[in-house]
Amino acid sequence: DPYADDPIRHPALKVNSQRPFNAEPPSELLTENYITPNPIFFTRNHLPVPNLDPETYRLHVVGPPGGQSLSLSLDDLYQFPKHEITVTLQCAGNRRSEMTQFKEVRGLEWSTGAISTAHWAGARLCDVLAQAGHQLCETEAHVCFEGLDSDPTGTAYGASIPLARAMDPEAEVLLAYEMNGQPLPRDHGFPVRVVVPGVVGARHVKWLGKLSVEPEESYSHWQRRDYKGFSPSVDWDTVDFDSAPSIQELPVQSAITEPKDGETVESGEVTVKGYAWSGGGRAVIRVDVSLDGGLTWQVAELDEEEQRPRKAWAWRLWQLQAPVPAGKKELNIVCKAVDDSYNVQPDTVAPIWNLRGVLSNAWHRVHVHVHA
Ligand code: MTE
Ligand code: MO
Structure with a gap:
């Protein structure tokens, strides 16, 4: 072996x-x-x-x-x-x-x-x-x-x-x-x-x-x-x-790390956390979060870590604390990041699907239940 x-x-x-x-x-x-x-x-x-x-x-x-x-x-x-x-x-x-x-x-x-x-x-x-x-x-x-x-x-x-x-x-x-x-x-x-x-x-x-x-x-x-x-x-x-050229710099990326897909969250307030990053030293300037599948958006709070111009090599962690809209039994949480060239993530996988499954950076979606 x-x-x-x-x-x-x-x-x-x-x-x-x-x-x-x-x-x-x-x-x-x-x-x-x-x-x-x-x-x-x-x-x-x-x-x-x-x-x-x-x-x-x-x-x-x-x-x-x-x-x-x-x-x-x-x-x-x-x-x-x-x-x-x-x-x-x-x-x-x-x-x-x-x-x-x-x-x-x-x-x-x-x-x-x-x-x-x-x-x-x-x-x-x-x-x-x-x-x-x-x-x-x-x-x-x-x-x-x-x-x-x-x-x-x-x-x-x-x-x-x-x-x-x-x-x-x-x-x-x-x-x-x-x-x-x-x-x-x-x-x-x-x-x-x-x-x-x-x-x-x-x-x-x-x-x-x-x-x-x-x-x-x-x-x-x-x-x-x-x-x-x-x-x-x-x-x-x-x-x-x-x-095709070899992949070098990567496109803008973000994902939700909390809550997890399928989880049950408390009614009242929800905390959403995640990461965002872009290739080539491009800084992440904003992360938008939706609780309703992308109909309405709120701006997440980005961490305070230093971002050097053209040398933003590291990710930014972000979070959003938001009230759970009254009466909601479930939430479709979505995130998307914007980098300093104003590149954005595509909304779905279909147009970026490729046979090797690389460069997967569509809006990240997490479905959660709200505790009654
Ligand atoms: N280098 C060597 N020698 N052998 C490998 O298999 N994998 C590459 C790269 N460098 C690899 C390598 C790939 S595809 C990735 S994503 C990164 O290492 C992963 O680095 P990590 O294991 O430290 O996270
Ligand atoms: Mo890799």
Whole structure:
């Protein structure tokens, strides 16, 4: 069993797949804290978790043509200026189960919890690339990452991001060795992972073994044959993966974490809680909540956490306390967020349905009963 050496996990996690391990925190725990505690941070593994020795760990940085390649130990990485940022990581498949309800898709049945937030620390990728002699070039280029996790044929997890993002100090791409003040937990990439603020989880390569600058995107399955969006009209017989760009920045997203679907709430007053986030560093500027399925709306209260212009990498938690309209036996609670480009979420799944069930960001809807 290649998974026999996987780490022990927190019992509160809702497991979507045991081998490889995929799990999300229950929604009421997800928004209990702005920073998700490491043991309940959602986990998305495609392969067994490697067991790496921090003493012998080396990151191989391929140098430019005619330049020098680097082999960096953990101690070498600690010599670069330590950069710290709070970043929300979301899987492209978050909320896929809502797409499935509309029409079958292929993928793990994530609920609203394939998203979490941590305070990361590490070396900036731009500093490491500069040390290896890499520069921005006029022609198209990508930084390709390879994980040290691999399948039985020896194929490693891999992904890439454009060189322009990697070299931009303002983009704050990290080679992270700390998560919430601790060494990375094994499930989250010990000892080193990539953190690409504002970009889909799939590019945050864990157990990073190698990085190189290439004229083309990574040839990995997960870069080229997965994590892409398609029209609702495309099915598995007609899909042409080369026709769509890889997902990088994610669209605006929000979800209700309390109350839960099917719950009974007290009459009088109801408290609705949730999260909202947008990709590319776009800040969430407003969350609208409806108690009547979207007929009328109220503006939720956003948390006070700092949102830096163009660098709003982390989610905002929000809540709304509102009277339950007299005589109501049930509520259809809905939320939708707006980001600072005034992007909004689509109202239903139908027009954004895709065969892989990615980019599921329709208005989130929760149906509850009111205690008589
Ligand atoms: N990196 C490696 N090496 N192997 C993986 O399976 N999964 C990716 C990404 N990095 C993956 C990886 C995907 S799809 C996501 S959503 C994030 O890691 C999840 O990170 P987390 O498990 O720390 O939440
Ligand atoms: Mo993912």
